[in-house]
Amino acid sequence: MRRFRGFVDAVLRPEGHVVAVGEPRAGRTDLISGLRRVLDPRSTSARPDPLDVHRPLPAPDADDGDELTEVEVTLIELDDAVAQELDDRLELIDPATGLPADETRADDAVMGLRLCYRLRFDPASETAEHWVEYPKTGLRAPRAAAAASRRSVPALDLRTGRQ
Numbered sequence: 748m749r750r751f752r753g754f755v756d757a758v759l760r761p762e763g764h765v766v767a768v769g770e771p772r773a774g775r776t777d778l779i780s781g782l783r784r785v786l787d788p789r790s791t792s793a794r795p796d797p798l799d800v801h802r803p804l805p806a807p808d809a810d811d812g813d814e815l816t817e818v819e820v821t822l823i824e825l826d827d828a829v830a831q832e833l834d835d836r837l838e839l840i841d842p843a844t845g846l847p848a849d850e851t852r853a854d855d856a857v858m859g860l861r862l863c864y865r866l867r868f869d870p871a872s873e874t875a876e877h878w879v880e881y882p883k884t885g886l887r888a889p890r891a892a893a894a895a896s897r898r899s900v901p902a903l904d905l906r907t908g909r910q
Contacts, residue, residue, distance in 0.1 A: 749817045750801040752777040781818040784864040795875035816866040821845035823859035
């Protein structure tokens with residue numbers, strides 16, 4: 748997570764099942780909201796939420812990359828049917844870091860999928876745009892295609908019981 752809600756820059760590498768616990772205002776809701784932005788196929792169908800942008804806002808003369816709010820998720824050990832459907836978006840991942848594998852460590856790499864939610868907020872006009880992309884290609888997927896492929900990645904919302 749980078750510049751998302753209460754997180755300036757955070758990297759989490761959970762394994763297996765995870766339970767988020769902590770003091771009030773520790774960031775549990777922000778963490779879950781970030782994951783939802785990446786994995787929920789409906790997350791980019793509504794307007795971007797300006798509250799998702801970390802405060803204070805970047806300086807007006809900041810580099811373009813400093814304006815982006817990002818939440819990236821790497822998934823490995825995908826079901827065979829999911830891997831087949833998303834084959835053109837899979838890449839070799841270093842399981843220790845969740846990042847693309849260095850060619851020198853390709854023997855330890857596994858096939859995985861990276862998804863990234865990006866939000867760009869313009870404070871001058873108070874407008875925002877958001878999208879989900881596959882960092883392997885660097886291209887924004889059309890909303891319908893992104894939603895269809897994200898539906899194939901099994902994620903369960905425990906509050907609603909919906910997948």
